Amino acid sequence: MSYFKSRNIRVMLSIGGITYVDAWNQALAAGGAQLGANAAEVATRLGVGIEIDYEENSNPNAAGLQAFIDAYRAVHPYDATGSDPAARLTIDLAAGDRWLIALTQKATADWLDAAAPVLDYANAMVPARQPRSASAAMASWQEHVDGKPQYSPPIPPLAPAKFTGSLYIVTGSRPAPECVSFGSSLTSSTGSYVQNVAPNGAGTTSGMLGYMFWAAECQGTRSICTTPPNTCEGGVGVGATTYSIPIPMPPLRQN
Numbered sequence: 001m002s003y004f005k006s007r008n009i010r011v012m013l014s015i016g017g018i019t020y021v022d023a024w025n026q027a028l029a030a031g032g033a034q035l036g037a038n039a040a041e042v043a044t045r046l047g048v049g050i051e052i053d054y055e056e057n058s059n060p061n062a063a064g065l066q067a068f069i070d071a072y073r074a075v076h077p078y079d080a081t082g083s084d085p086a087a088r089l090t091i092d093l094a095a096g097d098r099w100l101i102a103l104t105q106k107a108t109a110d111w112l113d114a115a116a117p118v119l120d121y122a123n124a125m126v127p128a129r130q131p132r133s134a135s136a137a138m139a140s141w142q143e144h145v146d147g148k149p150q151y152s153p154p155i156p157p158l159a160p161a162k163f164t165g166s167l168y169i170v171t172g173s174r175p176a177p178e179c180v181s182f183g184s185s186l187t188s189s190t191g192s193y194v195q196n197v198a199p200n201g202a203g204t205t206s207g208m209l210g211y212m213f214w215a216a217e218c219q220g221t222r223s224i225c226t227t228p229p230n231t232c233e234g235g236v237g238v239g240a241t242t243y244s245i246p247i248p249m250p251p252l253r254q255n
Contacts (some may be wrong), residue, residue, distance in 0.1 A: 159203025
């Protein structure tokens with residue numbers, strides 16, 4: 001963490017993952033407020049932000065997660081300026097609106113409202129596999145922009161400025177174009193959409209917040225790593241230059 005922070009790169013700690021759903025449920029049942037206070041203490045000590053990766057699809061403990069967020073924000077209030085690294089608090093949602101439905105409805109309606117934000121943004125996670133095409137990736141992200149008014153309760157639209165879209169940086173035993181070849185990557189072919197998608201009921205500015213890349217370094221014993229010689233300068237490196245990604249990160253767009 002010190003390596004990245006010394007180079008003006010913001011660091012986040014992600015709590016959870018698909019294999020830690022039971023642990024999240026147990027911790028929230030034992031006391032969401034205490035878990036949130038503990039997370040805030042970790043963020044304070046390390047000078048990092050926190051990502052909520054609670055992937056309970058069937059019956060998420062919304063009250064417990066609300067207590068977690070309330071306790072965290074009692075220590076680190078929402079900070080639109082981005083000056084307090086520990087105030088950066090985000091949440092993972094599905095690639096689109098058809099999984100983690102209850103969590104997405106709660107987060108979009110209550111925590112990601114651009115007019116009264118509680119969380120900084122959501123990460124629209126990767127699907128089970130890398131999208132086959134730019135249109136497939138964009139269709140999932142568009143679901144967040146549009147919402148799902150036909151659901152009960154409905155999922156409201158999400159401001160494009162309040163979420164990122166995710167892609168894999170490696171896929172199994174081979175590096176993805178996202179790692180080695182920007183020109184043939186989804187990062188390239190979806191770039192215009194990510195930069196220009198218009199709000200559809202929430203927010204006032206066009207363009208998603210950006211990209212997230214999944215499975216960097218070594219994600220498993222049978223998958224390729226992004227450590228030398230398989231580094232990613234030709235993929236995300238070129239992409240960062242192409243899209244003029246600033247370091248350090250400026251304050252986030254709020255609406």
